[in-house]
Amino acid sequence: MKRGIIGIVILIAALIFVAGCAASNKGGNQQTEKVKLYLYGAGTLAKPFKEVIGEFEKKYPNVTIESQFGGSVKMVKQVTELHQPGDIIAVADYNVIPKYMFGENGQTKYTDWYIGFVNNSITFVYTDKSKYANEINSTNWYKILSEKGVQIGRSNPNTDPSGYQTLQMLKLAEKYYKDPTIYEKILANAPEKNIRDTETELLSSLEAGQIDYLAIYKSDALQHHLKYLDLPAQINLSDPKYANFYKEAVVDTKNGELSGKPIIYAITIPNNSKNTEWAIKFVEFLLGPDGQSIMKKNGFGVLEKPYANNVDKVPAELKNFVSEWPKQ
Incomplete structure (x- = not known):
């Protein structure tokens, strides 16, 4: 009889142990299952991202993130037109997301929200090899860049936000300095041969002295320890308080007319992501103190509280990180 009771006790103990292990494994699956995320980002996000x-991968060793960086429009189209797998998309101009992913004008809808997580500004960088490097400053820059023989690099305004933001900045400079020739004269020194899909592709040409100046983001200037022009906030597209002035700068591209807006980088998760839960965890990490510290260290402006459009559509796990997008 005693042996029977002991046997039953051992059996019950074994069952409890097995159940406990099963519960433990169920809770640990999230940390042990192998996950691959696909991220597409603006070229200027390559280094900090x-x-x-x-x-992120150190914190979650079971996750591998495969990333690709380039012009923001081109990166979005990897998902919307080329139908590549995508879990996270981050762009240098928040307007790119609603334009290509919100499903307007009969397009397929890929998302209905985005979060602005850092800001930036447009500038020109140069080196000691650049023509007039010892003379140029934040007051006379537009005159120097108009000089005959100066070679200027820039990115493609049809594929990359910094390309059309550079054009918008030059339009604003004409108004700010009351000189209607700035746009035409500077672009005369930035011909097609000096254009690439993303401006970071021209950094080696700048270092080699093949071009003298490069239109680029301030964050890149700081990351690469380059000399740069500290342009007025009224024209460098950095400050939301000048949004009404910025929008007066309208440029033509193959994607239509584009008006100037504050440079705020945005991130979203396509609704066809196969790993939405982990994509959300990545965005959480990016918006948290560790992610924002990395962005700040790399020269980006950190927002007091990231902006979100359509806050009600933002995943519940991210809502505490964001505030309503400022009205303009």
């Missing part, structure tokens, strides 16, 4: 990805 590689750091963010590295820290």
Whole structure:
């Protein structure tokens, strides 16, 4: 009889142990299952995002993030037109997301929200090899860049936000300095041969002295320890308080007319993501103190509280990180 009771006790203990292990495994699956996320980002996000990805993968060793960086419009179209797998999309101009992903004008709807997580400004960088490097400053820059023989690099305004933001900045400079020739004269020194899909592709040409100046984001200037022009906030597209002035700068591109807006980088998760839960965790990490610290270290402006459009559509896990997008 005693042996029977002991046997029953051992059996019950074994069942409890097995059940406990099963429950433990169920709770741990999230940390042990292998996950691959696909991220597409603006070219200027390559350096900081590689750091963010590295820290995220350390925190979650079961996750691997495959990333690709380039012109923001081109990166979005990897998902919307080429139908590549995509879990996270981050662009240098928040307007790119609603334009190509919100499903307007009969397009397929890929998302209905985005979060602005850092800001930036447009500038020109140069080196000691650049023509007039010892003379140029934030007051005379537009005169120097108009000089005959100066070679200027820029990105493609049809594929990359910094390309059309550079054009918008030059339009604003004409108004700010009351000189209607700035746009035409400077672009005469930035011909087609000096254009690439993303401006970071021209950094080696700048270092080699093949071009003298490069239109680029301030964050890149700081990351690459380059000399740069500290342009007025009224024209460098950095400050939301000048939004009404910025929108007066309208430029033509193959994607239609584009008016100037504050440079705010935005991120979203396509609704056809196969790993939405983990994509949300990545955005959480990016918006959290560790992610924002990396962005700040790399020269980006950190927002007091990231902006979100359609807050009610933002995943519940991210809502505490965001505030309503400022009205303009």
